[in-house]
Amino acid sequence: MKQNISWERVLACVYKEVKHIQRDWSIVLVALVLPTLLMILFGQALNLDPGHMKMLIVYPDNASPVQSQLNPYEFSSSFANIDVESLDHSINSLKSGHSRSFVLLQDNKQINVICDGSDPNTANMLSNTILGVYRNDLSQRRLESGQPMIKNISVSQRSFYNEANLTQWMLVPGSIAVIMTLVSTLLTALVIAKEWERGSIESLFTTELQPVELFLGKWIPYCALALSVLLLCFIIAHFCYCVPMRSSPITLLFVTIFFLYATLNLGLWISASLKDQFLCAQVALMSAYMPSFMLSGFLFEIRSMPLFTQYLSALVPARYFVPPLQTCFLVGGSWIYYLPYCCILLLLGTFFGWRAIQALSLRMSK
């Protein structure tokens, strides 16, 4: 007794879901406050520039800074916070985390840069900066004292599409992927499970509602919600962080709809196949939120990962959303660039959606 989809019933379902959303302050929080908060945090807090860190310089016992091979003033242009300390004190402050690095000068002119390796990324960045400053300092002195110059080969770097190489221009578009995942997968992952737990789904069984109609009834309002969040994110990114928009907003909308197709279906699949909100939340966290952070290429390069995580990331919808997003904002590009991403999202979404409707039909036919 397969019936055709009745749009009247779908609309009724949408209306019911909209009422749910209206009555719940937490959804407003997710839709308005969370994107703003995330954008502020990603824009402000993720600064990897080592200049603000405390750095210590240790001179050998019987030398004064004047005679030494290292001029502390040279460092003051790159580091805001420099101190000359004893060796014991420096070791202690490295251990207790008060400073992250110190430069140890020895009598035999050997220079050691010692960094706290317990935070490898920062340590790497720090040692590169310190060695760079030292190199400049050295060639400066040689020039002043008339010694033959060391002819360094220098690198002249030009960063395409992001001329000042601002991390914010990378992070802010990327964080839209995380926010959209949150709004689409996390919220939908709970909607059907909630009805199971409360038992209200039983009363839906008694109506003529079809699984597909229920699915659409959940899908449409959350898609609309996610798109309005996109608008908010776009406004913050473009007007507060001055990230340029080099393709048309229509492209952005277009790609986002494909992405939402995948993530909303994933959320509804989780929700339809697990009845428990606690489990749904766990699965949604594991399969959508954390991967959108870690495996999407938003923070970490996918090609740098070991093979098994690379394969795993192929299943993460956000992975196919981060590059188009960044391209949309920073490059522009032709539609041929976006096409493969959209196709994969379409495939993933169709698979998730098919599983979701299957799970719903199975439950509803019993």
Place this chain on the structure above:
Amino acid sequence: MININRILVLCWKEFLLLIKDPKARLFLIGPPLIQLFIFAYAATLEVKNAKIAICNHDGGQLSQNFVEHLAAAPWISELIETYDINQISDWIEKQVVLAGVIIPQSFESNILSQQIIEESVVFLYTDGRRANASQLVGGYIQNICDQMTREIQFQSVAPQPIARYWYNPNLQAIWGTVPALVAIISMLMGFLVTALSIAREKEMGTLDSLFVAPIRSFEVLLGKAGPAFIVGMFQALLMTLVGSWWMQIPFQGHLSALMLICAAFIYSVIGLGLLISCLARTQQQAIVGIFFMMVPCVTLSGYAAPIENMPMWLQYCSTINPLTYGLFGIRGVFLKNLSIFILLKLCAILVTIGSVFLGIAHHVFDNRLITGTS
């Protein structure tokens, strides 16, 4: 007067609730371990296995030498040669390559000339969409150039500075990531268990039957906290063991030191989790609340970027963030064998934070639930 017996009974009830359901039981062990495995290997800011385009306009011996250096670099997996600069920008736009190196025609003659003014430069084009990776690639290429400089100029007069990394001599990213993940995942799981606990009873209506029972509100909260504490400690211990045995992260400190810092950390997480739980009316709200806490906590903890680099107002925010201390403490015990004095200080801060949150949670619980003014 708090009655220990009643608290224990409540703890037992909560504990059974957590472990009776086979699916839920699986989810207390599975996700933390899976996340630890995947993210420990994934979370690296290094650039490896990169595709780089090279455009050599010089063709002399030294430029060939430079290309060989590039080809030998361990972080490059594929070096694509071209003679067309426009081709490079095209590849970068399509993200075929991460970066392109261009050796100009005057490369060799500039190195060999005696004039100071003529500097020898290689040009590096990078993809600004991946700002972090391009920054790193810039550093890597500079290192190769320095190495070349040293090889060409045999009369190395100045001592070369040496960078040493204490506590992590080979600077392996995973050594820093795993202890951080132990803290972050414990926090996430702690939030999940506690934040949903009261909200679930509210939604199911079983909270009302607790109100009519002769139990004080504070005892209910402690009853919820107990099992979450046990589960959290168990998960932290499990992840530590996997980290040190399977992933070979050196464990410098003492296990009891780790247990101490974990206990204080999980206590503060539970305090915050219960506060979320008391504020939320449904489980969906509780989960939204978890995100509201989780995202700022991780971002402001110093895991993704150092706290010193943040603007002042965010630095103040990070001082009330339990993860700041938990992360530092757990990493410290793992890699640095942190002294007991510092550890106790961290614990004291964590316990204070936890108690304040617990106190607020109690207040909210009393006001909103018992007197019914929600």
